[in-house]
Amino acid sequence: NAGVTQTPKFQVLKTGQSMTLQCAQDMNHEYMSWYRQDPGMGLRLIHYSVGAGITDQGEVPNGYNVSRSTTEDFPLRLLSAAPSQTSVYFCASSSLLGSSETQYFGPGTRLLVL
Amino acid sequence: KQEVTQIPAALSVPEGENLVLNCSFTDSAIYNLQWFRQDPGKGLTSLLLIQSSQREQTSGRLNASLDKSSGRSTLYIAASQPGDSATYLCAMSGGLMEYGNKLVFGAGTILRVKS
Numbered sequence: 001n002a003g004v005t006q007t008p009k010f011q012v013l014k015t016g017q018s019m020t021l022q023c024a025q026d027m028n029h030e031y032m033s034w035y036r037q038d039p040g041m042g043l044r045l046i047h048y049s050v051g052a053g054i055t056d057q058g059e060v061p062n063g064y065n066v067s068r069s070t071t072e073d074f075p076l077r078l079l080s081a082a083p084s085q086t087s088v089y090f091c092a093s094s095s096l097l098g099s100s101e102t103q104y105f106g107p108g109t110r111l112l113v114l
Numbered sequence: 115k116q117e118v119t120q121i122p123a124a125l126s127v128p129e130g131e132n133l134v135l136n137c138s139f140t141d142s143a144i145y146n147l148q149w150f151r152q153d154p155g156k157g158l159t160s161l162l163l164i165q166s167s168q169r170e171q172t173s174g175r176l177n178a179s180l181d182k183s184s185g186r187s188t189l190y191i192a193a194s195q196p197g198d199s200a201t202y203l204c205a206m207s208g209g210l211m212e213y214g215n216k217l218v219f220g221a222g223t224i225l226r227v228k229s
Contacts, residue, residue, distance in 0.1 A: 004157075031215045033215070033216070033217075035217075035219075040221055041221060042118070042203065042219035042220050042221040042222060043158075043203070043205075043217070043219040044219070045216060045217065045218075048215070048216060058216070090157060090158065092158075092217075094215050096215065101215065102148070102160045102163055103148070103160065103215065103217065104160070105150075105157040105158040105159075106157055107156060107157045108155075108156070108157050
């Protein structure tokens with residue numbers, strides 16, 4: 001049981017490049033989400049999904065796309081990277097049973113956009 | 115819109131001291147409140163989860179309380195140890211028509227316990 005895994009751990013991009021941050025979980029969780037963490041601002045929700053084929057926007061969705069084709073995977077795509085997207089990105093998952101479920105976080109991806 | 119504030123932003127204490135971390139929120143219509151621990155360069159680990167119908171939760175040396183009427187939560191750490199040094203984050207979820215899983219985070223308190 002690996003929990004929530006994220007790849008890569010670290011990435012450097014040039015402005016305008018695209019990339020996909022990978023997230024996978026092996027706990028059969030319905031709910032998955034992406035957050036970004038910036039200094040002094042805590043974590044902010046980018047996108048989330050309540051099941052395969054269902055996604056929705058969070059607080060800061062601009063510049064990011066997501067899809068959910070399987071229960072296990074929830075990739076985050078940057079179509080044209082900008083320096084403002086330099087951040088640490090965390091993926092999280094939880095069960096949707098009830099409304100009070102502990103969320104499990106991945107180790108994060110550090111992204112630097114030059 | 116839910117806003118979460120954590121005070122203090124940083125705290126340094128000698129080993130063995132009891133300490134309290136504070137978290138305040140603006141919207142009392144919450145589903146639950148979670149406290150997380152984050153070690154440098156690592157992900158978040160859930161410490162305690164308090165449901166909206168509860169007032170506190172305890173795990174070992176940790177006790178978290180929730181007062182919805184005043185919009186406050188506290189994390190109490192007893193007999194602090196150097197291994198407790200980390201960033202502590204509180205997060206709210208809920209509000210009317212919101213999934214209980216969507217979290218709103220505070221900026222965190224950086225704790226250093228000196229040996």
